[in-house]
Amino acid sequence: MTTEARTGKKDKNRSPVFTNKMYFFTIPALAFFLVFWIFPVLQLFYYSITNFNGINYHYDFVGMKNYVKIFQNGTILNSVKITLIYAVIIVVLSNLIGLGAALLLNTRIRGKGIFRTCAYFPALFSAIVVGFIWSYVYMPTSGMIASLLTMAGLDGTSFNPLGSFQWALFAIALVEVWKSFGTTMIIYLAGLQTVDESLLEAGRIDGCTEWQLIKMVKIPLIYPTITINVILSVIAGLKAFDFSFIMTNGGPGKSTKTLMFQIYEIAFNDQKMGRASAFSVVAFFLIIMITVLMLFFMNKKEVEL
């Protein structure tokens, strides 16, 4: 018997279509999500207070020792520093180049479609392929750039970015920018479509130059798009692993050991799952903190029209 028939009153919150039984349909997806995503993350917190080595299940609880150790020997400071530098480089370059390309390719030029496709092309390749090919581009003496330098008459033999302690990080960040600016460009293009043409006309009538139009009209109106792109780039930067792993393997020395790479190394090379879990927990809180701060800061700047 329905509630209505029993009490004579209509339950305002009951929808005739979305009954309570509908919640059961979420069980498969929810169960999947819980078991394969949430549970392992919770396990991370559990293992971070043990000395589990990945193979032997006879581990002991060691309390906060893992956390103390990673702060003590400076590994986390080194990794955080490198990851933040990497993130800043790719956020700035990827967004600038993406925005520039979007502004250019939003104008009425012939072959716009082809140019947009070409710009997006690198994003389609897997990071492994891109990293592998670029390590031959950067190869000293016989690599692509070094050979071009020699052909142009400059000294090609001293060009060795992947072997340089100062430039290796910048070199691999550049590869990530090359791969990802297509994606940021696409999102900016979408954002630019929402800019009302009448506003730009009004601006032109008032005597604005193109640059003033961009600075005063277009960019403020696409702040939400900028927010999205910056947040996505920051998250991608903080999760940086692929190119450190493929191109430099953390080297030379320790100069490209990003957070995720360091976690991988501690877990699988040093065989210290417990220590790596502690590292992951710290990284987890760090990334959340940075992302929340950024979201908060950027949401405030959005312009309502």
Next chain:
Amino acid sequence: MKAKQLISLTCVTAMSVSMLAGCGSAASTGASATESTKAASQTPAQTPAQASAAASTTAVSTTTAASAAGTSAAGSYDTQALEKAGKITLTMMVSGTAYDNDFETKQLPELVKKKWPNVTLEVTKLPDDNYYTSLKTKLASGECPDIMLVQPMYAGSNACYSLADAGYLAKLDGLKCLSLNKDNSGMTYKDHIYGVSEGVSILGTYYNKSIFQKSGITAEPTTWDDFLSDCAKIKAAGYQPIVMGDKDQYVLQFGLYQLACSEIYSKNKDYDDQLRAGKTSFTDKGTWDHVLEMYKELYDKGYIDASQSLGLSASQAITEFVDGKAAMTFDGSFNAAALLAKGAGGDFERGYFPLPGDTGTVSTATCLSAGPAVYANSKYVDGCKELLDYWFDGQSDVWKAFTATGRNIVTYGEGADSTPNYALFKPFIALMQQGKAYHWSNQAWPAGTETTMEETFSEMVGGQKTTVNDITKGMQDKFKDLLDD
């Protein structure tokens, strides 16, 4: 309407249950050693790999009888186990990349079937990284293959000693083939043997004989001073003496361990054991600081060009060598095929010698290779032992096919002196038989110590302010830290 709802609900429930069944706890088949019950509460649902979840659904619980057999007193085993067993399937997992007419995945199962028609051997070959992860997952879920590949001593993720300590390996002391090998120490843990090595692996110095001739060098160097003066001659003749792919930092081990054998192990064979017991330290004067100084000298004098090598990957360095751009490179016997390939340098003759130290006698970093081991909780421990005894007996069909691949350097049995490239390796085996061969240092260290050594050494030769003392201190701190747990 109500019937439809009921049917939908039933379907949903059925779907959820069937999905979660795969993650059921097979705690009784958990990877815990046979003694302890502490780890029994670990369920395989914890592993994110869906594959393992699916595997445990169709799991056949390994019986405790098999584990009892595995841990029974080492010594004789049932040498007719396979003949007596009915139709059975043995599983084996190895690491590496499959090649044409691959030995492990094609030839071995066929030959096993020929000898024992009732036995089917299933072999999986995975690239290194996949192999380690897969093995760990399988050990954790209790679904380990009967035979797996292990590395000697403490080397790597599938180290013999670590797996034996965790109780995953069966004792192999009764195997007859083991007595054919002079030295099984790399696979011996707490007085029991847990793995059968597939041969020996060598670290040495490959060289381009024609460049040596053009530089006026007539014989391989036998002392460190000879080696340095040879490098000087090569440099004077206009060639790059040594090329190394230091971007892949692990290659630093190839030269350093050869020197360690001459400078440290030949003077004190038990150095690494003493390290573990705390009686010596990496920072002791005259040990690793001496080795690091010697290797650094090669960079200081430009015999290895750090401005190039730090940007070259290992495979790019091998290409430089076969293209005839450098006279020497430090590498292992495992890379012989790549280094003997024909490159832009044409068909020059290669040589191979152990890097000499300054002690007067030449030692070599030649030691046991990885090899198969038997899973302690396998249902067919004795059967696997019989199979291994047949494979490594030095004369069976399997042995002959095994040596014919040319991928292993064996020291006994038929075909030992006719494996491809044997001429290159003969001097090293001779040194080994004279007792002048020692293990590769990282095999005795907890995994990760060598990473610190490689990192800090690259910093030093890369122009950062790191000194040799920083390196030895870093190694000691890391060693203590890793051993602590």
